[in-house]
Amino acid sequence: MTEETKFAFSIHQEYDVYHAQQRALDFARDTGFRRAEIYRLATVVTELCNNLVFHTQRGGLFTMRLQHRSGRWGIELTVEDDGPGILDLDLAMSDGFSTVHGLGSGLPGSRRLMDEFHIESKPGVGTKVIAWLRQ
Amino acid sequence: MGSPSETDHLHMVAFLDRLTLGLQHAAAPVIEDAAFAGLRGFMAEIAGARARDGFYPSATAAFVMSFKTAFIPILSAEYSGSPERCQSEIKTLGDIVDQLAFLTFDAYATAREQVITRQNQAMLVLSTPTLRIWNQVVMMPLVGIIDTRRAQDIMEQLLMAISRDEAKVAILDVTAVPIIDTRVALHLTKVVAAARLLGAEVIVTGFSPEAAQTLVKLDIDLSRIRTRGTLRAGLAEALRFLGLRVGAIT
Numbered sequence: 243m244t245e246e247t248k249f250a251f252s253i254h255q256e257y258d259v260y261h262a263q264q265r266a267l268d269f270a271r272d273t274g275f276r277r278a279e280i281y282r283l284a285t286v287v288t289e290l291c292n293n294l295v296f297h298t299q300r301g302g303l304f305t306m307r308l309q310h311r312s313g314r315w316g317i318e319l320t321v322e323d324d325g326p327g328i329l330d331l332d333l334a335m336s337d338g339f340s341t342v343h344g345l346g347s348g349l350p351g352s353r354r355l356m357d358e359f360h361i362e363s364k365p366g367v368g369t370k371v372i373a374w375l376r377q
Numbered sequence: 378m379g380s381p382s383e384t385d386h387l388h389m390v391a392f393l394d395r396l397t398l399g400l401q402h403a404a405a406p407v408i409e410d411a412a413f414a415g416l417r418g419f420m421a422e423i424a425g426a427r428a429r430d431g432f433y434p435s436a437t438a439a440f441v442m443s444f445k446t447a448f449i450p451i452l453s454a455e456y457s458g459s460p461e462r463c464q465s466e467i468k469t470l471g472d473i474v475d476q477l478a479f480l481t482f483d484a485y486a487t488a489r490e491q492v493i494t495r496q497n498q499a500m501l502v503l504s505t506p507t508l509r510i511w512n513q514v515v516m517m518p519l520v521g522i523i524d525t526r527r528a529q530d531i532m533e534q535l536l537m538a539i540s541r542d543e544a545k546v547a548i549l550d551v552t553a554v555p556i557i558d559t560r561v562a563l564h565l566t567k568v569v570a571a572a573r574l575l576g577a578e579v580i581v582t583g584f585s586p587e588a589a590q591t592l593v594k595l596d597i598d599l600s601r602i603r604t605r606g607t608l609r610a611g612l613a614e615a616l617r618f619l620g621l622r623v624g625a626i627t
């Protein structure tokens with residue numbers, strides 16, 4: 243395996259999310275992830291990319307790649323946008339909080355599904371999530 | 378970037394074949410010359426494949442530009458006796474690669490657009506049929522993407538079928554939905570609530586074990602939805618709900 247394989251997708255509309263989801267399923271499968279982890283990873287991709295579509299005007303960028311962290315292989319997801327940002331990150335990271343009558347579990351659920359999860363957001367500047375799932 | 382992969386290497390060789398052929402027959406070193414048709418087609422193909430695979434356009438451009446430096450040692454050896462000739466050959470090849478880089482970028486963009494258009498079309502033709510599978514039982518298999526628009530279709534079609542067939546039970550089969558995320562889950566709960574208003578109970582079938590595990594982690598509460606693992610179990614549940622039972626003929 244190599245860390246050079248990297249995929250990038252610009253996400254603007256719902257269909258882009260579906261495409262990204264399918265590619266994430268393929269990538270995790272080809273990399274030898276187990277069924278449950280493949281499903282997890284694709285779910286997180288779907289959640290984070292849906293946030294690009296539903297919480298920003300212009301969408302954003304999703305990338306995924308193989309990455310070694312503390313001696314283990316895994317897949318790293320990066321999802322970033324230059325949208326409105328999140329005013330209260332703690333609130334957004336708690337279950338059931340949604341500004342659009344969603345279920346509000348996308349961000350907190352993604353954190354639980356991944357082995358590592360980092361989010362930063364600045365109002366008026368944008369939001370960036372970097373997450374990693376061990377193989 | 379590190380050493381080129383095996384496919385990159387194969388591409389290099391194929392590229393050089395076509396380039397040499399072009400240079401031998403072209404009247405002038407311009408990429409539009411008919412002699413370079415093979416090379417142009419080849420690069421368009423590579424760019425297209427890379428677009429479909431989600432490579433960065435810049436990575437594809439870098440790949441093309443890498444040919445430029447690859448020539449230098451070969452040409453230097455070939456024309457070691459004539460530095461002027463060597464310079465001019467390097468320039469000719471460099472020009473060709475530059476022109477190719479532009480072509481490749483266009484091909485990349487076109488392929489990307491084609492992918493998107495094709496997928497949009499494929500999605501639109503996916504209808505949402507409802508089937509009356511028993512007296513007072515309708516079934517709807519969901520396939521593929523459930524975006525906002527299809528969620529509306531599903532809602533409309535299912536409610537229509539329920540009232541048309543005076544159904545008491547509707548089975549929604551999600552076996553062919555690749556991922557049940559929070560939005561899909563929310564759509565499902567809305568369909569269930571609306572169907573109840575029409576007096577029909579919805580049974581959702583086909584959650585995979587992975588889906589169930591993930592939904593729990595997402596903290597999605599489906600306890601108010603009747604679910605069954607398989608379509609078969611769902612049908613049995615529907616019949617039980619209606620007070621019916623399928624038995625062997627005696």
Ligand SMILES: Nc1ncnc2c1ncn2[C@@H]1O[C@H](COP(=O)(O)OP(=O)(O)O)[C@@H](O)[C@H]1O
Nearest residue numbers: 293297327334340341344345346347348349369
């Ligand atoms: N990329 C983003 N840009 C701006 N706000 C966001 C972004 N992602 C999430 N949010 C905010 O965080 C909230 C919680 O997100 P999430 O947990 O995914 O729930 P939901 O999408 O169902 O609302 C959203 O309602 C939105 O206000």
Ligand SMILES: [Mg+2]
Nearest residue numbers: 289293348349
């Ligand atoms: Mg969300």
